[in-house]
Amino acid sequence: MQHTVETSAQYNLRLRDWFLGAQMLFVAFGALVLVPLLTGLDPNVALFTAGLGTLIFQAVTRGRIPVFLASSFAFLPPIMYGVKTWGIPGTMCGLAAAGVLYILLSILIRIKGSDVVKRVLPAVVTGPVIMVIGLILAPVAVNMAMGKTGDGSAVLFPESTAMTVGFLALATTVLVSILGRGVLRLIPILCGIAVGYVASLFFGIVDFTTVAEAKWIEIPRFVAPEWNLQAVLYIVPIAIAPAIEHFGDVIAIGEVTERDYLKDPGIQNTMLGDGLATSVASMLGGPPNTTYSEVTGAVALTRVFNPAIMTWAALSAVLLAFVGKLGAFLQTIPSPVMGGIMLLLFGAIMVVGLNTLVKSGENLTESRNLTIVALILIFGIGGMSFSAGEFTLQGIGLAGILGVLLNLFLPKTREA
Numbered sequence: 001m002q003h004t005v006e007t008s009a010q011y012n013l014r015l016r017d018w019f020l021g022a023q024m025l026f027v028a029f030g031a032l033v034l035v036p037l038l039t040g041l042d043p044n045v046a047l048f049t050a051g052l053g054t055l056i057f058q059a060v061t062r063g064r065i066p067v068f069l070a071s072s073f074a075f076l077p078p079i080m081y082g083v084k085t086w087g088i089p090g091t092m093c094g095l096a097a098a099g100v101l102y103i104l105l106s107i108l109i110r111i112k113g114s115d116v117v118k119r120v121l122p123a124v125v126t127g128p129v130i131m132v133i134g135l136i137l138a139p140v141a142v143n144m145a146m147g148k149t150g151d152g153s154a155v156l157f158p159e160s161t162a163m164t165v166g167f168l169a170l171a172t173t174v175l176v177s178i179l180g181r182g183v184l185r186l187i188p189i190l191c192g193i194a195v196g197y198v199a200s201l202f203f204g205i206v207d208f209t210t211v212a213e214a215k216w217i218e219i220p221r222f223v224a225p226e227w228n229l230q231a232v233l234y235i236v237p238i239a240i241a242p243a244i245e246h247f248g249d250v251i252a253i254g255e256v257t258e259r260d261y262l263k264d265p266g267i268q269n270t271m272l273g274d275g276l277a278t279s280v281a282s283m284l285g286g287p288p289n290t291t292y293s294e295v296t297g298a299v300a301l302t303r304v305f306n307p308a309i310m311t312w313a314a315l316s317a318v319l320l321a322f323v324g325k326l327g328a329f330l331q332t333i334p335s336p337v338m339g340g341i342m343l344l345l346f347g348a349i350m351v352v353g354l355n356t357l358v359k360s361g362e363n364l365t366e367s368r369n370l371t372i373v374a375l376i377l378i379f380g381i382g383g384m385s386f387s388a389g390e391f392t393l394q395g396i397g398l399a400g401i402l403g404v405l406l407n408l409f410l411p412k413t414r415e416a
Contacts (some may be wrong), residue, residue, distance in 0.1 A: 020304055021312025025320075027183065027298045028070050028313075030190030033330050034345075035071035035287045038338055039079040041088065042285065044220035044320075044327035046071055049286030051317030053277030054310055057289075060273035061265040066299050066307045067253055068314070069277050072290035073349060074242040077136050077396055078235045079287060080150065088285060092225035094235030096282035101239045102246075102275025109268040117244070123360030125403040126244040128373045130353030132380030132396050133241065137346045144339025145170075157336055161203050166340030169196030173341050186297045189341060196337030205336075210328040218324030223285030233393055237400035241353075242290055246274055249291040256300040368413045376403040 028050075036046040050070035057069050075095065082091030108116060140150040147162025148155050156162075173192030176184060184191070200206050247262075250270050254261045261270065277289040295313075299305065320326060362369050378384070380399030385392060393401065 017306070017309055018312045018316075020302065020309045021314075022316050023183070023302075024068055024295050024298055024309060024313040025316045026190075027186045027294050028068055028292050030187055030193055031073070031292065031294060032070040032317075034189060034193075034338070034341070035073065035076060035079070037330060037333060038076060038342070039287070040083050041079070041287060042221045042223075042327060043330045044218075044322070044324070045222060045284060045286045047317045047327075048220050048321035049277075049281035049284055050289065051314040051321070052284075053281050053286075053289035054314035054317070056277045056280060057270075057273035058307065058311060058314075060276060061269050063307045063311075064265045065250070065253060065261050065270065066257065066305055066310055067249070067291045068295040068310050069274070069289040070292050070317075071287040072242055072278075073345065074130070074133055074245070074290070075235070075238065075288045077133055078238050080137075080140070081395070082231055082235065086228050086231050087226075088223050089226035090228035090231045091235075092223060092282045092285055093228045094231030094233075095288050096225050096279045097232040097236050098239035098288060099275045099277070099279030099282060101236055102243060102271050102278060105243055106268045106272035106275060109271060114247075114262065114267050117247075120404065120408070121240055121244050122407060123356050124362055124364075124369050124372050125376070125400075125407050126241050127353045127357035127360065128376040129238075129241045129380070129396065129400050129403060130245075130356060131350045132353075132377060132399050133238070134346045134348070134350030134353065135381050136396060137342070137349075141339055141342035141346050144335045145343055146339070147336055149335075157205055157334065161205065162334075162336035162339070165196055165199045165203060165205070165334065166336040166343075168199045169193065169337045169340035170343055172196070173344055182301065183298065186294050186301065189345075192341045193333060193337060196340060197333055200334045200337060205334050206332050208332060210331055211325055214328035215324040217322055218327075220321050220327070221285070225282060230392055234395075234397045237393075237397040237404075239288075240400045240404065242288075243271070244356075245352075246271060246291065249293065249296070252293065253291070253296045253299065256296060257305045366413055368410050371410065372403055372406045375406065376400075 032046060032050055033043045036043045053069040079091055082094060105117060143150055143152040145163060145166035147157035147159050169192040172195040173188045176191040177188035180188065250261050250267060274289065281289050364370060364373055376399045379402055380396050383395055384398055385394030386398060
């Protein structure tokens with residue numbers, strides 16, 4: 001009899017853990033599917049690789065940290081450019097290499113300590129690189145919000161209809177992020193998509209053909225990478241900024257749970273877990289993984305610090321990935337809805353970079369700092385490119401490498 005009571009209690013506990021895990025996935029869902037929907041990747045693959053990536057991260061960090069890994073916004077520009085230039089397989093090669101960079105950084109940290117990364121990649125480099133990531137995508141957001149394709153080459157919806165739908169999605173996202181309470185405050189993107197979608201239904205710009213044709217249970221459309229050196233050279237430098245952000249994410253969840261994850265399981269292991277998760281995701285055709293601040297906020301709100309909750313969130317994501325009609329439904333979201341939210345999202349990425357500079361306390365008018373920041377911004381936003389034979393480096397990638405080299409080789413300004 002005693003055994004039966006204990007089994008029932010354990011079952012109830014598992015059921016409660018699953019519910020909490022599903023709630024964490026719900027919090028991450030809007031941002032998770034936004035990246036594949038904007039870049040032309042399969043949202044079901046993104047769900048699968050988010051779940052798998054979280055499980056890999058947990059295995060590497062010995063299940064110590066309550067975090068969920070999913071699609072990274074920092075890689076939006078290179079994925080968009082890469083898919084258009086080299087196709088999805090070639091782009092996946094570059095993204096897998098970005099994961100390898102994280103793995104190499106984890107080895108460097110293990111040997112030299114975490115301070116070496118801060119010396120090579122200080123805020124004066126990472127801040128403007130993050131700003132470029134946001135600013136370079138501004139025209140894409142504006143075009144989509146106005147009913148055009150991302151490059152503005154074709155009109156998909158009437159401008160007045162598109163802007164009404166887009167600004168309703170934008171206004172909802174802004175208001176929920178400012179005025180929302182509880183869990184609602186953690187899902188502004190999801191709320192914005194929902195309101196924009198309802199408005200799209202009212203205007204009759206939603207096509208359900210793909211949903212009707214999709215199967216209920218379907219294997220996600222996995223895509224294997226193809227070797228492409230240009231994609232590697234273009235994308236890897238962009239991974240510099242997310243690598244530094246990883247430190248902030250680990251510190252943030254540590255402050256919530258009142259534990260020092262930089263020491264246990266160690267930043268070298270969290271970076272390794274992130275890198276492996278990103279590379280594995282890219283091997284399957286999914287976007288790179290990163291720790292989600294929305295989920296960190298949910299952990300702070302619910303005060304549930306058990307990392308096993310994220311296991312249930314990850315397993316839920318993997319299972320949902322095989323629901324074919326879910327992916328088809330997500331792909332019916334009209335581009336003006338996404339464009340409206342992107343107006344805020346890309347601006348927010350730029351502000352994160354600006355905040356990185358401000359918090360560093362560096363004097364940006366000092367000659368050395370001014371040179372580094374100015375050239376990163378102008379090279380990145382202006383689209384500067386460098387070619388030598390088949391080798392080409394441009395945009396954010398060129399700006400990132402330039403920033404690292406300037407920081408390493410420019411002499412320190414002499415004190416008066």
